[in-house]
Structures are given as structure tokens and as C-alpha cells.
Amino acid sequence: MPEPESLLNSIVGRLSDESSYTQLFHPYRDDEALPSGEILKKIIEICRAILFPGYYGKARVSRQTLPYHIGVNVQSLHTLLSRQIYAGLCFSDKNCADCPEEVVSGKAEGLSRSFIAALPELREILATDVEATFNNDPAAQNPGEVIFCYPGIRAIINYRIAHQLYELGVPFIPRMISEMAHSETGIDIHPGARIGHHFAIDHGTGTVIGETSIIGNYVRIFQGVSLAGEKLPPDENGHATRGVPRHPVLEDHVTVYSNSTLLGRIRIGEGATIGGNVWVTSDVAAGTTVSQQNNFKR
Amino acid sequence: MPEPESLLNSIVGRLSDESSYTQLFHPYRDDEALPSGEILKKIIEICRAILFPGYYGKARVSRQTLPYHIGVNVQSLHTLLSRQIYAGLCFSDKNCADCPEEVVSGKAEGLSRSFIAALPELREILATDVEATFNNDPAAQNPGEVIFCYPGIRAIINYRIAHQLYELGVPFIPRMISEMAHSETGIDIHPGARIGHHFAIDHGTGTVIGETSIIGNYVRIFQGVSLAGEKLPPDENGHATRGVPRHPVLEDHVTVYSNSTLLGRIRIGEGATIGGNVWVTSDVAAGTTVSQQNNFKR
Amino acid sequence: MPEPESLLNSIVGRLSDESSYTQLFHPYRDDEALPSGEILKKIIEICRAILFPGYYGKARVSRQTLPYHIGVNVQSLHTLLSRQIYAGLCFSDKNCADCPEEVVSGKAEGLSRSFIAALPELREILATDVEATFNNDPAAQNPGEVIFCYPGIRAIINYRIAHQLYELGVPFIPRMISEMAHSETGIDIHPGARIGHHFAIDHGTGTVIGETSIIGNYVRIFQGVSLAGEKLPPDENGHATRGVPRHPVLEDHVTVYSNSTLLGRIRIGEGATIGGNVWVTSDVAAGTTVSQQNNFKR
Amino acid sequence: MPEPESLLNSIVGRLSDESSYTQLFHPYRDDEALPSGEILKKIIEICRAILFPGYYGKARVSRQTLPYHIGVNVQSLHTLLSRQIYAGLCFSDKNCADCPEEVVSGKAEGLSRSFIAALPELREILATDVEATFNNDPAAQNPGEVIFCYPGIRAIINYRIAHQLYELGVPFIPRMISEMAHSETGIDIHPGARIGHHFAIDHGTGTVIGETSIIGNYVRIFQGVSLAGEKLPPDENGHATRGVPRHPVLEDHVTVYSNSTLLGRIRIGEGATIGGNVWVTSDVAAGTTVSQQNNFKR
Amino acid sequence: MPEPESLLNSIVGRLSDESSYTQLFHPYRDDEALPSGEILKKIIEICRAILFPGYYGKARVSRQTLPYHIGVNVQSLHTLLSRQIYAGLCFSDKNCADCPEEVVSGKAEGLSRSFIAALPELREILATDVEATFNNDPAAQNPGEVIFCYPGIRAIINYRIAHQLYELGVPFIPRMISEMAHSETGIDIHPGARIGHHFAIDHGTGTVIGETSIIGNYVRIFQGVSLAGEKLPPDENGHATRGVPRHPVLEDHVTVYSNSTLLGRIRIGEGATIGGNVWVTSDVAAGTTVSQQNNFKR
């Protein structure tokens, strides 16, 4: 075995050899930063403080001083978000190195502004999610408790923010935002999914809602539920086929109990109830209740 | 599209409009703080340092100096916990604004003191949980490993702290404490559940134990297990009916394997074993083994 | 009830009583530190920055300056890791107090150096995991996205680091590293498991891979999947029997869908597919597809 | 020498003995906090951000968004300052333990509000200090440089804030604020001193302006200058006599060069110039120039 | 007195009124940041770590790994310094808003690169300052002590860095760097001063070296010494005349003892010694010793 010092030096040499990191190196132009999880966390906190005044945000607010706080928060949000969108644009577009910085950064600011313009609508729809969660859960003492500490609401807030950015065409950032909620809550909602109002997730750990899922209004799902994508045959390059609808559609007033998996582009009809621990791979008619047969052995 | 600056100003205006945040605003009196997740985290850390001396807590302790450390920790705990309980009382009680501050704060201090008086008993029962976990897991090298890094123990510590506060009638704070463990470990134990000694959770991600569950001694459950509540008909206001027993009862020496769901106020008899991925909605007799029939198609 | 002050004093007395913490006290010699979760987090970050240059690590790197960064990172890694291994050795070995400090610390440095020598191989195999994950997921836009924010990759990185340390005989630290990924991603891979190249985990929350599992190449598993250990009869002291193979073997090109449990030392043959929500307790032949029968009632 | 452990224990015993700390112990009632240097630092930063918008304060402000920032800052200032004044009141008044908390805290809030009401005037007079400093210093490139990094201005800002609080009767806090500037800049201005507009201090290290000093308008002093108090005979208890005028009076347009000491209740007439390194103990007539005779030996 | 809430609102209104902050507002274009004291502190720390390897910088370095550390530090320095120079350019040039960002930022990077190119020379001259300080001070145990904790060396390091930037024409930043040392050490050296090699400052608090001072080699000065500028008649606008030589010239081997003031463009000849507490306003011949006559009264 070589001497300690020279061992380290030789390993550094091997690890610095270009051929060893070809696929794993991020080549970026000088002025691009990588998107930052830490900043995105701050962005989500600011959004929460704007959307639910008094619940989130460190400052104590009253009705009189609220406009000051919202004003400062909206401006901070714009500054931080523009920069993250800019980083997302650079990260996802290899050709970005050729665009003049002003163009990319102007685009980023425009996208951030469009997102901010949608905040009032985001607040409205989130109010319905809070209401639905509170009404469904006998253990909730008051809506404040739901807003303040229910992981389902936390995941839905991140989802609705991420989805808005996704709809505006912001690359990469939405996925990071939804993964942040995933890590915190165990709930994994792809920003591409489309979800109606009055949506509620109970407990939620292990819940997965795939990219092309469509969910109606007044839908409620539990922990461990997967709205999973059918595996499509790979394209001619052996890569996964991208962008094709392959996840379930849930109509209004559907309920799915814990640990069930709904696989592929199937349709669960209005008002249907899916019991726990079921594996569903075909359409379910409106109003039906599906549950595992208790044919277990004792 | 309006000019950028004026767009931001107009959005701030809309978001500051009272009608837009009616349901989502937390009106609180001047001297109340919101409960703080960060402080509660510190509180849990102090509790761990008191209960498991030498494992948790930054300081190096010896038998001779231990009383100093416990003394300082108990005092810090009291200071921080009183304040959080105070915040919890204000948060959950809309009428709180009318009570004199001294009354609320005196009550909070009394509750904190009662919690502290229960610490010796908490340490005793947690010792049985550690023992059970170690004895059950062939992968554990020594009890220290269990105390120091098993998520199951981490979740049970939070639960036992939260349950003690819940029993004392502290509002809101217990739920926050259990959600903290939920986020860290994926294990969601409602502080209202009643759980005996020698309790063990393996792996645990996705495990849910509902508000009115009752669990005996020497019970062991795995990841993805739900002790779920039956849905009760809503009350006359369309709200969920609250406070009614609706989760399972597990008698002593029951084992439940991964990803099974036990739904409603059913009773699993002493020594029964529930296999994985099963959906159980009715009583199971003592000593029975229940498991999914392997009637899958190949 | 006694006076507040004296109550606290008497509780401190009870909690400081040696008999009350016998099993829960960590007696350690003066110069040992406990392993530190915070430092291990830093260690993982440094490993990521070395393995995936440009993606992780705060600094902006270019091909010209990369060797500087790798050099500094490798040295920091060695300093921090030696110390943590040292702490792990002391923690797990009660007799450690009798060894001269130099011996233990020399051993720790040697182990750290051996780990560092394996970094180039770790980078190679992780490149195959990234490739597999990207090829499998139609929602992934580019490999960078996979490296940067997929929880599956994050868990596999921690696993491969932890496994390397486990193979070197480092006690305790590997388990802490895998629990860190468990907490972040909900994916629980025991460092003792043996896993081939091109391994992919989708979503992953609730996935458990037990200590003696063996996984071939090109295997793909989903959220909520358990490779679980058979319960063995306790040894003569009533303790769990340790170290016996008791988890499944998955051959090359196996796929396991969400929420399925594979229990015991069973063998899943090459190319087999296990559908979602299944409970498998016996061998599955190569090429077979196993799925839950849809015999649920409506 | 006793055994290490027992040595520490015995020292702890001696240090905990009440008789050993009688004069050095701060007995305070349960809900009082000590004033906090860290919070006062934040308070000064907020004041600066309000008074000199764009120079201080982390946020980027424009004319359109300035009111939001000032609104939030004024509210934070009020919250933090009320609490510090409250702590100051408790600290300095031994009888405070007997007042109901509401009374003290109401008084503190009133004082904080009065301070805030004076901010516009503070801004006006500070503008004259900036102007004077810029006009006097040939090395200053622009007023922004003066505002942003001249220690003289920094000390004067703290002084004017501290003096305002002193005039309102706030105990203790003003002194802490001036000591903060003293530590940062080496300039020690007692909050009790009365200082006119267009005041400038150059370099400033070692400058001392005593409690009962009176300084007119357009005065300029340099580093190392002391406006020092005559020593008065002690009172009947052997304590220093307090509150009697004993520092110099400087009329308008006086200049004092470096390292000079002006001692006692003397009057320096309008437009007088005091050269460097002089010791002045009697009145100086208006318009006079005083300087050390160069009768040094070579 | 108005109601508390409305009082705050009205003060916010007054403070937001444009006329009230005309002279005190920093109008800056959107993408400029203000120079940051915190970042400059980091820059100085990096410079120290590069110049005095092993003394400064958190990492433990050996001769083998030193190039890695220097490489990483030089790159960080360039990144941070370019940005601060950019901020300095924008801050000091009102017309900057009209230049394209690329131009300003390209200029900033060029200046940063030129500064870095001078680091080897900076190290050489600083070595002579360390040597001179050590040789002069009987209380110094070894040169390491001088490097590591003498305020004189600390101030000279900042000065030499600031002076280099000043010579390159970087605006504003040099002054901030010298003010940082001023605050830490009480030593105020204007970046414009020109100082030879083997320069030593003892104790140093209160020492001031003005903008146009010229100091030869092997000069030593003590605490409280001022090399002060003559007051020049104001220009036609009543502003200070800027840029004219008005501070002393000290030739080689001059010593100035504590608390002396040297005023105006005087010349202190080679090898002259100025005693303490003297006020010198005319030339001093080479080799002369000047000291205060002890004609004090007793």
C-alpha cells in the first residue's frame, strides 16, 4: 500500500481525470448558478406567508400592517424567484450558453411576474383544500390546525405552487419544489398532475400522484395511494417514451383509501370509493365501491 | 400587461384585501406568539438529553456531573415548554383574547410543571420500548444503536411526550410534536392513541396510528401499517363527527406486518398476527394468524 | 403539590438517580465523541461534490480548477471521516476504553483511507444507477434532473457509501448514513444489502431493503416495496438471532411494483415482474409476472 | 491535590456559595429578560435602514416599494424596542418586581412609540451631520461613502438614537447603545451629552464626550479628543457625586484637533480652534486658536 | 396623542415621503448590489489564508495539499472580489446606470484578476512587516505570534490589500477594507497612503495615517500617532479641496512614539525619532530626536 499522503494525491488524480466524470459533470457557463434548494425553501416560506397571513412568516401581523408585510414579501419573492427561474432555464437548456444573459434573465423575470399575478387565485383554491381537509378529519380541532401542521396541506401548497410554475413553462424548478414536499411529508405529487378544488390528502406518507394524472373536485385520498403510470414501450433509442398520458383519471367526489395502487390511464368514475390495499388496473364505474376481498387465510 | 412595478403593486393590493383572506388569516392578540416548530424541536432535544443521558445532548456527561446537566436541562425545558403551551392555549382558544395574560400564563406553567413531573415515568416506559425493539431486530448490534438511530424509537419518544401533554389537556402542541416525528420518520402516531409498554415499530415509514387507537403491551408493527378510522356520517353542520372511538384496538402481543390496513373500531385479539398487505375490517380472534391468500396470477 | 422550585429540584434528583438510567446511559471514555449526525451530513455532501462535480458542492467548478476542488474535498473528507469512524469504533466496542487512543485512531484513519481509495469505483457504479433511473422514467427531462433531485438516487448514493464502509468493517456509521437517507427520502436500505449495478428506485417512499437482501443488476423497484426478513426463532437468551440470511434474493432484470412485500429468503428469478400490493413468501420463477387478482368486491 | 473530578465538584461548590457572589449576582424576577446586546444591534440596523433607505437594510428598495419596507421596519422596531425598554426598566429598578407586568410593559410600549415618533426629526438632523462630514473631509468621494462607511457617522447615529431614548427617560438601554458604537469605532459619546446639528468627528478613535457636555452647531472634533469631567468630591457615602455639570461646553463652529483633552465645566467660545495634544482646563475665548508650544528638545 | 396603530401608520407615511430622504436615499439600478461588509470580511480571510498558509484559513494544510487549498481559495477570491468591485463601481459612479452590465462586470473581473496577479508581491512585502514587528517587540515570543494575533499586522495586511486595489483604481472598496481594520484594531490607515517595507505599528489603537502620507522603509510608529492633514481652504463651492498632498512624509528608519501628532505636508528626515505626546507642524531634520519638554508643574 502506498504512503498515506501519496495515496490521497493519486486518488485525487483519478477522480480529476475527465474520462471518469463525463456523464456526471455539470458544465455551466460562468454566470449561471445552480438552482438552490435552500433558496427554494425560502421562496415557499414567503409564498405561505403571503397566502396565509398570520400563520406563516415570522412577523406578527395585524390588519393595519398587513399590506406592508405583503408588499415586502411580494418584492422578495420576485427577486428570489426570478433568480431561481433563471437558474432553472440555464440548467435545463444546454443551448442556453449561447443566449445573451439579458434575454434569459428578462424571460425569468417575466415568468416570475406571471407567477405572482396568479397568487390571488392560488389563495382561493387553497382555501377550498383547507376546508375539505378540515371537514373530512374528525381529529382536527379547527382550520388553523389544518393550515399550520397538516402534512397533506403542506404538500398541496407546494404542489399548487409547482403546478403554476409548470404551467408557465418553467423548467426544473417545479420538480424541485415538489420533491421538497416529498421529502418533508412523504407525499409525491408530480407538478404536471392536474387537480381540482377541495382536494384532501390524509396522513399521506407514501402517496404518489404521477405526471399525467387528472383529479377532479372534492377528491380525497389516503396514505400510500399510488396513481401510477403504465410502463410504455421504450422509444427507438431505448429511452422511456415521454409526455404520453399514462396515469389515472379520478372524477369528482372519488375517495381512495390507504395503500391502494391505481395503475395506467384508467378512469375512476364520479363518487367511486376505492378501499385500502387494492391493485386497480381497469376503469371503475361511477358510484362503485371497490375493496379487497377478505379471503385471507387464518 | 401593466408595467412591472404597478403589476406588483396591484397584486399586493388584491392580496391585502380583507375579503380575500377571511378564512386564512390568524387574528391573534398582541402578546401571543404562534407555537414555533423550531422551539418544539429544541424541546424534544432537551427531553431526549434528559431521558437518555449521554446519547443525546451535545455535552459530554459523566456520572458525577450528570445532575448539573439534568438540572440545567430541566430548567430550560420548563422555560421553553411553558411558553409553547401558552402559545398553544392562545392558538386554539378564540376566547383567549379575553383572559388576563397572567391567568393563561400561570396555567401554562402549571401544565409544564406537571409534564416535567412525569419525566421519570416516561423514562421507565421508553426503556421497555428500547428493549423490545432491540430484542426484535436481528440487525441491531446493541441497544445504543437502537436508542441512537432507529426511527421507530425516535417516533415513539415523540409520541410518548406528545401523549403526556395530550392527557394533560394541552391543545395543539402535542399534534405538532407528533407531526415533527411524522416528517422525520414517516411514522404518524396521533397523540391521542393509547399505547402500552414494550412497543416496537420496525422501519416504520408510512405507519399510521389513529386518534382513538388502543394498543396493548408487547405489540410490534411494521412499515406501512394503518390503524385507520372508520368514516362516520358527518354531523348536522356537515362537519366530521369528532371524538368518537373509531380506530382499532390491538391486545397484548399482537404483530402486524408491513402495509396492512386495519380499519374501524375492530378488536385484534391477544397474540394475533396480521400478515402483510392485508385489509382487515372486522375483529380477529386471539392467537389467529391472518394473511393475504397468494391467489395472484402469474 | 410541592412548591414549583422544589418540585423541579426533586424531579432533577429522581432523574439523576443512577438506578433510573442504567440501561439508557452511554458510558464513554473521556476523549471519545459520539458520532455526529451533523458531521455525517457534511461527509455525504462532500462525497456528492467529489462524485458528481458541478452538481453538488457550493463552489462553481470548471475543468481547469476541478483538481483543486477535488483535492480540498478529499482532504476534508479524510479528516472528518477518520474522526467519525473513530467515534463509531468507540461507540460500538465496550472494550474500547482499554485500547490506547493511538491504536484506535490509527485504525480509523486506515479505514477512512481505504474508503477514499474506493471513490473512483463508487463513481462508476453510481453512473449506471443514474443511467438506469433516467432511462426508466418518462417524466425525467435529462440526467441532470435525476442526479440533482431524484430521491431514489439520493438514497442509492447514501447506500453505496454506507455499504462500502460496512464492507470495510466500520461499525455503526453505515447505519447512521442509511438512516439519514431514510429520513430524507423514506427509502430504507440496510447497508448490509448487496446490490448490483443499474439499480433504480422510483418515488421510493416506504421502500425497505433488509440487511441480507441480494439484488442483481438492472433491478427496478417502486415505492412501498419491502424486501423483508423472516422472523427467526430467538436464541437461547430470548434475543433475535443475528447474521443469518433471511431476506429475498432478486436476480437480474427483476421489477417490483409499488407496495408489494417480499418476505424471507426467497428467490425472484431473472426478469420476473412482481405487480403492486402483493404479498410474496415463496420463490418466483424467472420471467414470471405475479400480480394481485382483481377479485375485489364492488 | 485532590482527584480531578472531585476538584471540579468542590470548585463548583465554592462558586455556588451565596456569600461569594453577593455583589455580583443579578436577582431578577421571573419574566424579565436582561437587555440583549444582540437585539440592540438589530434595533440599530433597523433604525439605519429606516433613516437611510437603500444604504442600510438588506433589501433592495425602490421609491415605489419603499413604504412597504419602512412599514415593516417600523413595526419590527416597535416590537423589539418595546421589549428591550421593558428589560431596561426592570434591570435598573430594583422595585420593579413589585409592579404588575402590564404596567411596566405598557410604559415600555409608550416609550417605544414616542421614540418612533421622533424618527423623522432624527433623519433631518443626521442629514446635517452627513453634510458636515462630507464637506470637511477632502478624502471623501461622495456623501454615500460617508453614510456607508465613516465611523464618525456610525457613532453619531448611535449617539442620536441613544440620546433620544435618554431624553425620554429610558434607563440603561441608551448607555448600551453608545457602548456598542464605542466598541465598533473607539468613539465614546455619553447619551446624556447635548449636541447640535452639523456635527462631525474625524477618524474618531479614542474620542470621549462626557455625560454633561454641551456641543453647539457646526462643531468638528478629531480622534483622541476628550471632553472630560472634573473629579468632584465624593458624597457623604464615599460615592461619586452624580448628575452635576462637570464637562465642557463647546459653542458653535468650534474645532478640536487630535488627542487634546478639555477638562471640567469650561467654555470654549464660538469659532475657537483647539490644536492637537493640548490639555485645556480653563475657558477659551471665542475665535481664539490654542495650540501646544513647540518647545520640545531635539 | 393619536391611537397607537394610527401613530405608527402616520410615521411610516412621513418617513416614506420623498422629500424627507432626498439626500439620504441610495438610488441604484436593479441589478446592482451594495458592497457588503460581510463579503469583504470573507475576502480578507481568504487573502490571509492564501498569504500565510497554515495560520489563517480553517483547513489544516500540509505542503503536499497546499496547492489544492490555494487553488480553491484563489478561485473563490476571484468570484467574490469581482462581484464586490462591480458593486463598488456601481456605487461610486452615478452614470453607471447607463453602462451595459457586461461592460461594468467585465471591467470588475479584469480588476480582480490584476489584484490576484499581485498576491505574490503582497506576500513578499508582508513578510518584511512581520519580521520588523517581531524584531522590535521584546514581548513577542515568535513570529507566529506576530502573524496570528498582533493588531498592527492585521491592520497592515488590510492596508496592503486596500492599497493595491486603490492603485488599480477600484473605488470605494479599499476604503471599506481599511475601515474594517480600523474598527477591529483602532488603526486607521487610508488606502491612498504609500508605505515602504519593514513597516511596524505597536499596539496601534488611535493611530491615523492620512490619505497622502508617504512612509519610507523600516519605519515604526506607536499607538495614538496621527499623520494628519493640514486643513486646506475650501473650494469655490465650499467643499473640501480634494487630492492635494497635505499629510507628512516620513523617510526611512523614522520612529514615532505614542500619541504624537504630525500635521501637514512636513518631512521627517531619515532616522529621526519623534517622542510621545508631541505636536509637530514643521520639518524635522534627519537623525534628530524630538520630545516634549518635561516642563510640567508638580
Add this chain to the structure above:
Amino acid sequence: MPEPESLLNSIVGRLSDESSYTQLFHPYRDDEALPSGEILKKIIEICRAILFPGYYGKARVSRQTLPYHIGVNVQSLHTLLSRQIYAGLCFSDKNCADCPEEVVSGKAEGLSRSFIAALPELREILATDVEATFNNDPAAQNPGEVIFCYPGIRAIINYRIAHQLYELGVPFIPRMISEMAHSETGIDIHPGARIGHHFAIDHGTGTVIGETSIIGNYVRIFQGVSLAGEKLPPDENGHATRGVPRHPVLEDHVTVYSNSTLLGRIRIGEGATIGGNVWVTSDVAAGTTVSQQNNFKR
């Protein structure tokens, strides 16, 4: 000019060249850390919290819980201080690399223990300094104010701690501790100086007390006062002669006013008063008052 990248690379090369840093490199053995200013700061804070209970230290203490706090603080102090003394021993002794680590570290722990044993005496003498300062200053409202925010007391605390370590023979660390106070307060007391009880420093910026000074009881000095060392002829190697008495002796009850310099091994007799701005180079008889003649020109 070379290309930017290669310029940086070439500068890194020059700066890494061994000949360029010979005198400026700190060669240290692998397990030594440099002394750390940050840790020493913490050590001083802990000492203050032990010595002045209730004034310093973040925790709220009462007489009942004080022993816990002192116990924890004494233990932390011992842990941190031992390590810093160890670092100081390694730093100052080039031969240290040859001693076994245990020997050095055992010595460090012994020194730390001896320091701790002296804490009760330190508290006693500091009580006299507080008393003297309070009695002398008409601006002080109560002793608490003196303890809490007078820079003179702050500097004396650091001095008395540093002197104790100096007397025990701890190298380097005492100097760092006194430089910390120097930077904060502008008061520079060499740890080697010997100072009696009831010592008071007023304002203090610029005060210097040299290594071999001897100060009696009840002495009071002001800002800018230097007790300075005579320059001794260099030794045969051209280095400063070290360790010879060369600073003044002040007998009991001496007062020295601002900006005076006392140079060399002179003796200021009991009860003498030295006025401001004087330069004293010979003995002063007991009871005499010395002051600058006011023979300045007007």
C-alpha cells in the same frame, strides 16, 4: 496578458512555491489544531457567566438552580480550555511534534484544572474592580451597569483571566485573550503585567499597559494612557532583548489622566496624580501632582 484561466493557474503555482512562503507557513503536526479565536471567545463568555451569575450567560438563573448552571459551565470550560491550552502548547513549541500526544494533552488538562481552581479568587478581586469603577464614575447608575456594559471592566476581566493563565505558564493563549479585549475595547493590557485590587479604567480606548508593568491597589487610569516600555538595545542577533523589566511601576492610589505616556522603568509614588497629555520619563514622588503646563499659544 495571458488568458484569465491560465493566469489564475500560474498565480496559484507561484503562491504554492515553497520558497515563497518559508517564513509565513505554519508547519504543524497532524493532530494539533491552531488556537481558535472563536472558542476563546466562548471560553471568556463561560468565565463571565460563572463569575457574575445572572449578568452573563444566556440562561435565566435563580439561587436554587445556580449550582446546576455553574456545574455545567465549569465542565464546559474545562473541556474547551484544555483543548485550547493544548493548541497553545503545540503552537509555541516547535519541539512539540516529538512529545507523545498524551503527555501534552495531560499537561494541558492539568493547567486547565489549575486555572479553574483559581476562579473563586478571580471572582473576589474582580468584585473590587467593579466597586472601584462604580465609586469613581458619577455617570454610573448602579453596579449592574458597570458589570454589564463598561468596557473598562470587560478589559479587566479578560486581563485577570489572561494573567492567571500567564502565571501558570500557558503560552500564547493569554496574549490572544488580551488581544480580544483590545479589539473590543481599545484597551491593551499585556497578560504579563501585575495589577492590584480595586483597579479602574475609565473609557479606556487607547490605553496600553506593557508586559512588565506593576500596578498597585486602588489605581485608576483613563483613556489613551500608555505604560510604555523603554527601548532596550538589541541582543547580539539584532533581536529585541526579551524579559527585562522596562515598563513603569505605579504604587497604590495613583491616578493617570487621559493620553499621558509613562515611559520606562520609572516609579510613580503612592497617591501621585498624573494629569492628561503628559510625557513622563522619570520617577514621580509619592503624593505629587504632575500636569502639562498650559503654555500654549493662542
